[in-house]
Amino acid sequence: MIVTTQKPLDEVLDFITPYNTILIAGCDGCTQPPRGLREAKTLAQLLELAGRLKKRDISFRVTTVAKQCDNYLAASILKPQMDGVEAVLSLACGIGVQTLSGVFPEVPIFPAQNTHFMGAEEREAGILEERCAGCGDCLLAATGGICPVARCSKGLLSGACGGSKDGKCELSPDRDCAWCLIYERLRKQGKLALLKEPRPPRDYQLSGWRVVT
Amino acid sequence: MSEPVTKEAVAVEQNTDYCSSCSVCSTLCPYQALARDAETGKITLDIAKCQVCGLCYANCPASVISVLYYDLDSLVAYLERAQREYDSDTLVIMCRGSAPDTKGVARLFGVSEFIPLLVPCVGRVPDELYLRALLMGIKKIGVLACDEDYCRFERGSAVARREITAMNILLDQLGYGRDVITLKEHSLKVQVDANLCIACGNCVFYCPYHAAGLKSPGGISFDLDACRGCGLCVAMCPALALELENWERERISRLIRRLAGEMKPPGILVFRCQWASFPALDGEPPPQVRFIDLPCASRVDRFHVLEALQQGVGGVMIAACSEDDCKQERASGRAEHSIAALMARLDQIGLKERVHFCSVSPRYPGQMERELEQFTRKIASTG
Numbered sequence: 001m002i003v004t005t006q007k008p009l010d011e012v013l014d015f016i017t018p019y020n021t022i023l024i025a026g027c028d029g030c031t032q033p034p035r036g037l038r039e040a041k042t043l044a045q046l047l048e049l050a051g052r053l054k055k056r057d058i059s060f061r062v063t064t065v066a067k068q069c070d071n072y073l074a075a076s077i078l079k080p081q082m083d084g085v086e087a088v089l090s091l092a093c094g095i096g097v098q099t100l101s102g103v104f105p106e107v108p109i110f111p112a113q114n115t116h117f118m119g120a121e122e123r124e125a126g127i128l129e130e131r132c133a134g135c136g137d138c139l140l141a142a143t144g145g146i147c148p149v150a151r152c153s154k155g156l157l158s159g160a161c162g163g164s165k166d167g168k169c170e171l172s173p174d175r176d177c178a179w180c181l182i183y184e185r186l187r188k189q190g191k192l193a194l195l196k197e198p199r200p201p202r203d204y205q206l207s208g209w210r211v212v213t
Numbered sequence: 214m215s216e217p218v219t220k221e222a223v224a225v226e227q228n229t230d231y232c233s234s235c236s237v238c239s240t241l242c243p244y245q246a247l248a249r250d251a252e253t254g255k256i257t258l259d260i261a262k263c264q265v266c267g268l269c270y271a272n273c274p275a276s277v278i279s280v281l282y283y284d285l286d287s288l289v290a291y292l293e294r295a296q297r298e299y300d301s302d303t304l305v306i307m308c309r310g311s312a313p314d315t316k317g318v319a320r321l322f323g324v325s326e327f328i329p330l331l332v333p334c335v336g337r338v339p340d341e342l343y344l345r346a347l348l349m350g351i352k353k354i355g356v357l358a359c360d361e362d363y364c365r366f367e368r369g370s371a372v373a374r375r376e377i378t379a380m381n382i383l384l385d386q387l388g389y390g391r392d393v394i395t396l397k398e399h400s401l402k403v404q405v406d407a408n409l410c411i412a413c414g415n416c417v418f419y420c421p422y423h424a425a426g427l428k429s430p431g432g433i434s435f436d437l438d439a440c441r442g443c444g445l446c447v448a449m450c451p452a453l454a455l456e457l458e459n460w461e462r463e464r465i466s467r468l469i470r471r472l473a474g475e476m477k478p479p480g481i482l483v484f485r486c487q488w489a490s491f492p493a494l495d496g497e498p499p500p501q502v503r504f505i506d507l508p509c510a511s512r513v514d515r516f517h518v519l520e521a522l523q524q525g526v527g528g529v530m531i532a533a534c535s536e537d538d539c540k541q542e543r544a545s546g547r548a549e550h551s552i553a554a555l556m557a558r559l560d561q562i563g564l565k566e567r568v569h570f571c572s573v574s575p576r577y578p579g580q581m582e583r584e585l586e587q588f589t590r591k592i593a594s595t596g
Contacts, residue, residue: 064452
């Protein structure tokens with residue numbers, strides 16, 4: 001999923017202070033953790049309480065969208081709710097916020113979250129980490145399902161740098177050394193020979209910025 | 214000279230002089246809190262393990278054990294007052310884990326009026342109370358227990374069932390008729406609105422009993438036999454697709470609005486796990502304090518904490534069991550984590566001090582008193 005964290009409330013209050021009627025739009029899509037109807041209501045409550053302390057009386061409406069990054073879906077769900085709305089506070093990732101801006105070009109759309117990376121949550125530990133860098137040329141078949149582009153601090157593709165200590169990266173000691181993980185995984189699967197296979201130089205332009213369906 | 218140590222008051226005590234080591238108590242105790250002392254031969258209580266379920270108290274044949282909450286005298290006194298207040302000769306004893314609202318109870322037992330007696334676990338009710346009730350002129354007794362594998366005190370419901378079976382046989386022989394006591398079982402569980410589910414998987418992860426399942430396609434499903442009604446999934450669902458019977462979101466909201474209006478300043482609303490701190494049998498709480506009782510602190514909804522503050526409540530306290538004491542597989546730990554995250558956000562707007570999370574146990578009645586007193590003083594002084 002796309003990993004997000006909520007912006008500090010004073011920053012969000014600064015965005016919306018000039019307006020009297022705000023629509024808070026949650027997103028039921030893929031952010032982890034999900035920021036749907038519950039988070040939209042919670043945010044409305046927090047901002048209302050904060051507004052009271054600043055003697056500012058803002059009226060909040062609360063809604064949620066199945067996926068804010070789908071312009072068709074976003075338009076059909078939100079258009080009927082925009083009457084009298086002066087600004088929208090979006091709980092989607094940056095993609096959703098920008099999609100809404102495209103659908104409603106005259107309405108200020110503000111982000112309530114900061115978007116960090118494509119990653120996954122280790123549920124028990126409650127920790128979310130980057131797993132995929134969106135490089136456009138997936139090499140997970142050759143690395144036992146562990147991505148060195150996303151998880152190696154140096155982005156090395158040909159193997160370990162040798163600087164790791166107890167399986168941890170020398171640059172970021174709380175990060176696992178991706179290549180140690182890759183080595184261990186391939187060893188368990190009896191596929192260490194994959195590490196010796198030559199590969200052509202990598203085309204870094206494959207990541208790109210546009211895909212045509 | 215060492216400082217005098219104030220002894221922490223405990224809720225359960227023994228007069229071991231009377232103990233004949235029959236071991237009924239230690240056999241019934243779900244928490245291994247009672248064991249035979251090697252030296253004296255008497256059964257002794259380790260209060261640190263005790264969850265104050267009352268099973269030992271209700272079943273000791275020698276009256277060795279005394280308990281601070283819901284003992285026979287206080288139950289009898291309550292019934293005497295309640296009999297005058299309610300126009301009925303039917304008594305319904307209900308466990309706090311299983312009782313739907315008054316209309317629901319009336320429907321279950323086929324009565325229109327009844328004298329209610331709400332206790333944390335019907336297993337703690339001593340036999341003698343049934344007899345005293347009949348002596349007072351009560352004609353029929355209904356008992357609403359949780360399903361046996363739902364019982365938060367492990368075997369309280371099962372013990373109550375056997376007690377009532379035996380009591381009914383006795384009462385029949387005494388000429389009171391058959392089935393004077395009617396036992397029904399009910400448990401308050403999760404309710405799903407599948408149309409609202411966004412398939413995030415939170416409930417699947419958080420449910421301590423693995424009752425939630427998510428299929429793709431197919432969506433969310435709950436194994437209601439496994440559900441033990443803790444409410445954690447309800448509090449964690451990002452789409453508000455889940456409810457807990459008797460503790461629905463809107464119902465608690467109405468309660469908050471009513472209680473906020475009743476409270477005198479500064480106004481302390483306590484969300485209380487009903488196993489961490491036992492509600493009084495009756496009587497009014499102090500004018501500036503009101504309680505909302507929940508089946509587990511994990512049901513505490515961030516939405517309700519904020520709503521209480523919006524309604525002008527001065528301080529919100531959440532009283533939970535410690536993770537070790539939690540009757541719902543350490544769900545109280547999840548509650549603590551969730552409330553801490555909420556408090557971090559409240560800190561951003563200067564309201565963190567208005568919320569307080571504490572771990573208490575009924576084994577030490579002074580804990581809840583002290584937490585409440587300290588928090589009330591703090592809120593009153595910050596104005």
